[in-house]
Amino acid sequence: MPMPVFAIPFPVIDPVALSIGPLSVKWYGLAYVAGLLGGWWYSRRLVSTDPLWAGRSRPKPEELDDMILFVALGVVLGGRLAFVLFYDLQRYLARPQDIIAIWQGGMSFHGGLLGAATGLWLFAKRRGYPVLAMFDLAAAVAPIGLFLGRIANFIKPELWGRPAPGLPWGMVFPDAGPLPRHPSQLYEAFGEGLLLFALLALVVRLGGLKRPGLVAGIFGMGYAVARIVCEFFREPDPQLGFLFGGNVDALSGGVTMGMLLSLPLFLAGLVLVLRARRPQQMSESGSSA
Template sequence: MPLFAIPFPMIDPVIVTIGPFAIRWYALAYVAGLVGGWLYARCLVAGEALWGGLKRPTAAELDDMLVYVAFGVVLGGRLGYVLFYNFAEFLTHPLEIFAVWKGGMSFHGGLTGAAVAIWLFARSRGLPVLSLFDLAATVAPIGLFFGRIANFINGELWGRAAPDVPWAVVFPNGGPVPRHPSQLYEAFAEGLVLFGVVAVAVRLLGFRRPGTIAGIFGVGYALARSVCEFFREPDPQLGFLFGAGVSALGGGVTMGMVLSLPLLIAGLALILAARAGRTLPKGEAPSRGDAAA
């Protein structure tokens, strides 16, 4: 083993097996992210001053919204992985699309699925769509944090070779080469740091200018993910899409970077559109146009 390598902590990806059923850390991460986000969202909707009089979901509506989002994340995440990361393989073996227990989820697909689910929910309940996007964006980093920790426990999505980095890890399926623990980098950047940035924005701005918080999240995630991609080994079936060897950090452009670009653009567009609107003072009742934003 190289001098600076840290042995991978062999944590069984299966927490417990009950008959034919296995409870995995990855599934638990999804549950923890959804439940943690739901609890935090309940606290946020209780803060009347944050909303400036805008219509916001009740606690009961948040319960229903959780179900919508859960289905959207799982279906969108799986479909995104199938389409963008391994389409040829699934085209050859289409039944494998449904074998979600074997892994294979895309954050960008899950985000799209969650956005569609929130839009449908908002339309069905007469709630402002952008305000629900803002609320979801505030709690999303919780799920990102737990998801990346689960990636590390599973020993998947490891980083690029880093033989001279003291904290490099030798992953069981990554060969004998010590690698960046890029899953932990992403848990820190996309989870903890982004959570802090969005939380501060909510503290300062509230949800009184719909679309702002969602835009900040979109820009923040796109930047954090793109930076972390420089340390993450690209998916073997894709490799670098182009520009291999051009970057000062090595490698080239990955699918994660490409999929983050539309999110960056959408985030900037939301921020600019929100700035063109009017911020509601604390406690002010919204006009008809504000309520439908």
Template sequence: MPPLLALPFPAIDPVAVSIGPVEIKWYALSYIVGLVGGWFYARRLVATDRLWGVVRRPTLADIDDVIVWVALGVVLGGRIGYVLFYNLPLYLEHPLEILAIRNGGMSFHGGFIGAILALLLFARARGLSGYTMLDIAAVVVPVGLFFGRIANFVNGELWGRAAPDFPYAVVFPTGGDVPRYPSQLFEAATEGLLLFIVMALAVRRFGFRKPGLLGGIFVLGYALARTFCEFFREPDRQLGFLFGQDVNALGGGVTMGMLLCVPMALVGLVYIVLAARGVTRPRRTGPEIQAEAGQI
């Protein structure tokens, strides 16, 4: 029987679609919806002339192609990141488990690095600015983050710390008979919805005319949102709290998620400053300068 101040976990089938022996789970579907939604949004951004000025933009065909590169970068980076950052001793002992993605284990920070590398390689292959490709990704990524965190809640995974006095605490099937913060929904609201709004306002205000600016805003915004949510999220069992008191109460200890967000925040700040000063802007030719000034 659940505690008095707690909501029972909703009975949601983790399988979203089942066709004969083929099953598509909500988690996989969230990746599909996030990638397709991001692809559609990116195409809209590329087609909007007022956002670009004289900065060279990718073509619609480039956006169609880069989605495959990003998908591979996210999956490979996410898995490698989880292995390295969160459970390396286990995988060193059982290396074949690295390939068992069906058992779970993906790191956002690893997927983030993988996606960046994929975008930079794609930009180099197509003769595009890496900053521009990263800026486009920064605007659309919150779409995938939102659906991904919702899928985490549906799966009953990555639940929050114990919250006996929180009126909307949830008793998760795998979290014991303890009311917990629904931290997945907190992350969906902040890393997903709130950051989506921030990035939509930023691209409306600045466009892509200052390469690296939107990417810096996203990286800083995500680092702040994730750090906030880490105060509610239960740390990974194999790691616990890295520093501070090892308790479940709100505000206790420093987690791996918090630690990984520190360099993210610093990088975000650096790129915001560099972009604002025009350091990241590519050199312009005479005709481009005249076009920007409205002379031709």
């Protein structure tokens, strides 16, 4: 089949960023490392800026090394478990040994978020810090990792978009057929990454960290909206398709797992925002949640 007039061939990108003898470092792994380091650096700047917090208790910069460890473990365990349960349960029931084969791919953002929240809760309880302070801090830096992760999805490539014949920037991805598709990974990098980071940075600058739960709530709502919008351009997971509604053949309409999992995240964010707006939430004790 001839390539459509407006199709853009996928750029040839070596998935291996660096090779030293038998060892190779892939862009995908670098994205995770860079996301953690970027979040660590930005969080140190935030906790070191006293006027942003109005006296709220929060970790010291040197304690963030331990916090990142809790978060990283939560992301990996939660992201993998949620992917197994919600995205490909039948496969893993048939081959349970594959559950630990994380190097084969298969992570859920929503599960990783829940795992990270659990890690932050454990860290806060062990160190005696307010849980919402941990959530606000993590929410402010999370879009850094989201942006880099979606760029890694594009480079791999995986999680491409739905067919888009005639779209000027439609792209033909390897192993995705001859039709040009939405580069939905880049849409998500912009919406869930750059745009959400800018919004939260503005909220922080305007005093958002002084209201417990406000930054975390806006993150939850903002990510949910960005993810649901991008799901309209992203091809559903092949093993799931549309959960209901839509046309699988035409890849139009319908509800996807990503949309469904984003709804409770939006509601949780809304609850936090409404809670943060109450006047009594301006003060926070060292052990409150």
